[in-house]
Amino acid sequence: MDYNSLEWSKSLDYPISINDTIFYAGGSKEEYNKRKNGQHGRADWAWRWSKDLFEFGLTNGFIEVKSGRDRPRLYTKTYANAKIVRNKSKYEIVKFNRTKPLSTLEFTDNVYSNDNAKTQFEDLMDNNVFDYTKPTALIKKFMSLISKKNITILDFFAGSGTTADSVIQLNAEDGGNRKFIVATLDEKTPKNSEARKAGYTTIDQISRERIRRAAEKIGDKSGFRALKVDNTGLKEDVFKTTGELKQVDLLNDIDDQSDNRSDYDLLYDTLVDGAIEYNRQISFDMINGEKIIKYDYSSESSGVIAYFGDNLTNELTRKMATLKPLIMVFKESTFKKSSQKVNVIEQFRIISPDTKVKVV
DSSP, X not given: OEESSXXXXXXXXXXXXXXXEEEOTTSOHHXXXXXHTTOOOSBOOEESSOHXXXXXXXXXXXXXXXXOSSSEEEEEOOOSXXXXXXXXXXXXXXXXXXXXXXXXXXXXXXXXXXXXXXXXXXXHHSSOOSSSOOOXXXXXXXXXXXXXXXXXXXXXXXXXXXXXXHHHHHHHHHOOOOEEEEOOOOOBOOTTSHHHHTTOOBXXXXXXXXXXXXXXXXXXXXXXXXXXXXXXXXXXXXXXOGGGOOGGGTTTTTOOBOTTOOHHHHHHHHHHHTTOOSOSOEEEEEETTEXXXXXXOSSSOOOEEEEOOSOOOHHHHHHHHTTOOSEEEEOGGGOSSHHHHHHHHHHHHHHOTTOEEEEO
């Protein structure tokens, strides 16, 4: 009977006493008192039925108390051939012949209901920081209709992260190896919303936190990778006409990457250009005291190796070439002069001719 996604109404926010137990919409007396004092959101906890309708429904068997995971809850009951109607100033029960077959789900605890979705989400996140979240049971049902268990699920409207949560759960239940790709805009959460109060300034922050908690809850340590669309990473004034170039500035124009680009940024630029999947393993290694990045590199996969340091030597080049990666990546500023770049390309041509050398 209580929802916090409805527009808050003072007349629908009242205490209910049943058998010496007092029920408050949302389950908290403290929050109820705050709402009564004006501290409520546009959408906040309230009952779906008015006080008069509730009292009539309770007296005539349309209300039921059920134990929930966090608190006892009030539910309205649906009958096959009877309903409550308002006749002028009073309520009465009307019997009728149902023309539409009654779903058996209406006689069960519907796992696909929005109410269950809300309850599960609040239990996981310790708060209701997202309205209208979808039930994971429903999304799992859709996915289970596909016989393959190694598919990739794509959701262009991630929202609270229900799809990712559902994939994690279903994999744990049936031993599947499904992957998920979810996308969302970094939309701002409304001011004074429960999400903003909890520290979430954008919707995608809620999605990421839910995925982390969902995996942790069932002991899934496979992890996930969060990426965001960014600019090209090039300096703002990198595009110049011939007339704008000056001899004294040529050395400054060699490195066209923005100064705030991280090694990860440079690596993912390479992955984008090479149409390489973004979810492969990243590891680090040391060669001659210099850090190299290995992406999807193992005994089974030649992958990508990146060196973005400033101390490139012939010995370091030869050792990286002997690893025979599919792609070898350097940054432009690593090379102090063009002859050094030519030497690196020649070293790889001799030792690992199948390696594609890229400079970003």
